[in-house]
Amino acid sequence: FHLQKMPELIVPVLNEIFGTNYPLDVSLEQLRNEHQTLNGEKITDSYFRIGKKGYHFECQSTGDSKMVIRMVEYDFAISIENVKKENGIFRMRFPHSAVIYLRGTRKKSLRMELIMPDGKIVRYQVPVLCVQKYTKDEIFQKKLLFLLPFYIMRYEKRAHDMRENPRLFQTLLNEYEEIRVKLEKELTGSGRSELYTDLIKLIVKISDYIFQDEEKIQKGIGDAMGGKVLEL
Numbered sequence: 001f002h003l004q005k006m007p008e009l010i011v012p013v014l015n016e017i018f019g020t021n022y023p024l025d026v027s028l029e030q031l032r033n034e035h036q037t038l039n040g041e042k043i044t045d046s047y048f049r050i051g052k053k054g055y056h057f058e059c060q061s062t063g064d065s066k067m068v069i070r071m072v073e074y075d076f077a078i079s080i081e082n083v084k085k086e087n088g089i090f091r092m093r094f095p096h097s098a099v100i101y102l103r104g105t106r107k108k109s110l111r112m113e114l115i116m117p118d119g120k121i122v123r124y125q126v127p128v129l130c131v132q133k134y135t136k137d138e139i140f141q142k143k144l145l146f147l148l149p150f151y152i153m154r155y156e157k158r159a160h161d162m163r164e165n166p167r168l169f170q171t172l173l174n175e176y177e178e179i180r181v182k183l184e185k186e187l188t189g190s191g192r193s194e195l196y197t198d199l200i201k202l203i204v205k206i207s208d209y210i211f212q213d214e215e216k217i218q219k220g221i222g223d224a225m226g227g228k229v230l231e232l
Contacts, residue, residue, distance in 0.1 A: 006195055007048070009146040014055060016142055017098045017127050024143070026050055047078060047095065054078070054095035061102045068110035071097055071126050098127050102150045105130045136175065140182050148179065149202045152221070156210045162217060169220065176224040179203075200225050 007030060011022050029049045046057045056078060060067060079092045099110060106128055114122040131150045139147050155162075155172060162169040180200070187196035204225050211217040 006146075006198060008195070009199075010046070010048075010057070012143040013057075013100070013129065013146045014050075016144060017129050018096060022050060054082070054093070056095040056097040057100060058097075059100045059102060063104065063106075067099060068112045068124070068126065071099065071110060072112055072114075072124055094124075098129060101128055101130045101132075102153055103132065105133050136179055136182075140186065143186075145183070145186070145199060148183070148199065149206045151179070152203070152207045152210050159211060159214050159217065163214075169217070172217075173220050173224050176203075176221050180225050 007028050008024055011024055011026060011028065014020060015022055027050070031047045031049055031054070046055075048055055056075060058067075058071065058074070064070070075094045075097055079094050083090050083092050085091070109128060110126040112124045114124055116122065131147045132154050134142075134144060134147060136151065139145065139151070158168070162172060183196060183199065187193065187199070204222050207221045208218050211221075
C-alpha cells in the first residue's frame with residue numbers, strides 16, 4: 001500500500017533482495033496491478049518496471065504453504081499479457097518476483113518445479129525477505145525504510161508483558177524515539193520532509209492497528225513518533 005504513495009522506498013529493498021545497485025532516484029514506472037487469470041481477476045500487491053525489467057512484489061503477513069503456487073499464477077498472468085513476438089517466435093518473460101514476509105522468519109526462497117511434456121524441468125524460484133530478521137540499525141544502514149512501518153509487529157505478542165512491566169514499555173518507547181530521530185536525520189536533511197511525514201503517519205497507523213486494544217501503547221508510540229519523549 002505505501003509502495004503506491006512512496007515508490008522510492010522500494011528501490012533499496014529491491015537492491016537487497018536481488019543484489020542490484022539501482023540509485024535511489026532511478027526512474028520507476030508503476031504498472032497496473034490487476035491481472036486476469038483462469039479463476040478470475042487477481043490483484044497483485046505491486047508491479048513496476050525499471051528500464052526493461054519488470055518487478056513483482058507481494059507482502060505476506062501470515063504463513064501460507066501454497067504461496068509459491070499463488071506467485072507462479074500471478075507471474076503467469078502478468079507475463080501472458082506482455083507476450084512479444086521476437087524473430088518469429090512468441091516469448092513470455094516472467095517478472096523478477098519476491099515475497100516480503102511481515103511476520104516470522106522463513107527460508108530464503110520459495111521453489112517449484114514446472115515439468116514440461118518432454119520431461120524438461122523448469123525451476124521456478126522466488127526470493128523472500130523477512131522483515132523480522134532486520135534490526136533497526138540494519139534497516140537504516142541499508143536504507144530499508146520501507147520496512148519501518150512493519151517493525152512494530154515483532155512486539156505484537158508482548159502487549160501483556162508491557163502492561164505488567166513499565167521498564168519494558170519504556171524500552172519500546174525509547175526504541176521508537178530513536179527511530180524517529182534517525183528517520184528525521186535521514187530524510188529531512190535531504191529535502192524529503194514530505195516522505196518523512198508520510199512515513200511517520202504510516203508507522204503510527206500500523207502500530208495503532210497492531211495494538212488496537214492497547215490505548216496506552218498506542219498513545220506512547222504516537223507521542224514518541226510526534227517528538228514527545230515519555231518518561232514513565
